[in-house]
Amino acid sequence: MPSTSAAPDTIVITGGAQRVGLHCARRLAADGYRVLITCRRLRPEWEEQPLPAGIEAMLADFSSTAGIQQFIDQLRARAPRLRAIIHNASLWMDDSAGADALQQMFMVHMQAPYLINLQCSTLFVAGAPADIIHLGDDVTRKGSARHIGYCATKTGLEGLTRSFAASLAPAVKVNAITPALIMFNPEDDADYRARALAKSAMGIEPGPDVVYQSIRFLMDNPYITGSCLPLNGGRHLK
Numbered sequence: 001m002p003s004t005s006a007a008p009d010t011i012v013i014t015g016g017a018q019r020v021g022l023h024c025a026r027r028l029a030a031d032g033y034r035v036l037i038t039c040r041r042l043r044p045e046w047e048e049q050p051l052p053a054g055i056e057a058m059l060a061d062f063s064s065t066a067g068i069q070q071f072i073d074q075l076r077a078r079a080p081r082l083r084a085i086i087h088n089a090s091l092w093m094d095d096s097a098g099a100d101a102l103q104q105m106f107m108v109h110m111q112a113p114y115l116i117n118l119q120c121s122t123l124f125v126a127g128a129p130a131d132i133i134h135l136g137d138d139v140t141r142k143g144s145a146r147h148i149g150y151c152a153t154k155t156g157l158e159g160l161t162r163s164f165a166a167s168l169a170p171a172v173k174v175n176a177i178t179p180a181l182i183m184f185n186p187e188d189d190a191d192y193r194a195r196a197l198a199k200s201a202m203g204i205e206p207g208p209d210v211v212y213q214s215i216r217f218l219m220d221n222p223y224i225t226g227s228c229l230p231l232n233g234g235r236h237l238k
């Protein structure tokens, strides 16, 4: 649970302005945490429908090292009582997306978590539970014929998980959640959706709360670190 001190503990969720990240931000704010979400653009809808109390948006673009460093400097200046950093930001690009697609996904999936973890691990509250959680992808289990660059960079993120877990223990636990289908995108057509649902034993689109539940499980468990938690509906059974 959040600290009882005057300042609530802070959880950072990168790429938290939509979909999975925003859902988890809402749930964790409702749990009593101060949640800092990062985004490349503030959403116009927040004018009419402000983010819930406890959620603050920080502009951050991880497409360059300078952009990552600017975020780190801003976060350090705010000197939050960090409880967790959740690396959720991601680009899901297929291999027809252009020559620099791999580089773009490397920046978001590996360079940003690498630099942020290296420089922000000292912002956690000393002597209190501390977590870094990487959002990976179940696709790393077998590889992907259609998202080679995406899969490679998410595989690299799993490697960062194990290395940072060894480096930051026992002060900070570092784990990954490796989901398969969580929530479709609006443009996904009926045929794509049917094929995606058929790939797992559970055969459902579970929605983002299963990611929140997995985050809570990792945060509330003092003994798991260096692990990649499969969240794939039994996809490995098919």
Ligand SMILES: NC(=O)C1=CN([C@@H]2O[C@H](COP(=O)(O)OP(=O)(O)OC[C@H]3O[C@@H](n4cnc5c(N)ncnc54)[C@H](OP(=O)(O)O)[C@@H]3O)[C@@H](O)[C@H]2O)C=CC1
Pocket: 014, 015, 016, 017, 018, 019, 020, 021, 038, 039, 040, 041, 060, 061, 062, 063, 087, 088, 089, 090, 091, 092, 108, 135, 136, 137, 138, 178, 179, 180, 181, 182, 183, 184
């Ligand atoms: N959705 C699913 O079914 C699955 C999701 N996952 C993983 O779970 C996580 C959440 O998924 P989902 O909610 O669909 O993710 P999204 O595709 O909605 O992306 C999340 C956010 O990443 C941010 N982002 C992208 N590029 C950059 C960048 N260069 N700098 C900073 N932020 C960036 C975007 O922020 P903004 O738009 O504000 O710029 C975006 O809102 C991801 O890591 C994803 O790979 C894994 C398997 C399945």
Ligand SMILES: Nc1nc2c(c(=O)[nH]1)N=C([C@H](O)[C@@H](O)CO)CN2
Pocket: 089, 090, 091, 092, 137, 179, 180, 181, 182, 183, 184, 185, 196
């Ligand atoms: N950054 C993102 N990564 C992924 C997404 C997404 O929408 N954004 N979606 C998927 C798919 O759900 C896939 O798991 C099955 O269709 C994977 N990664």
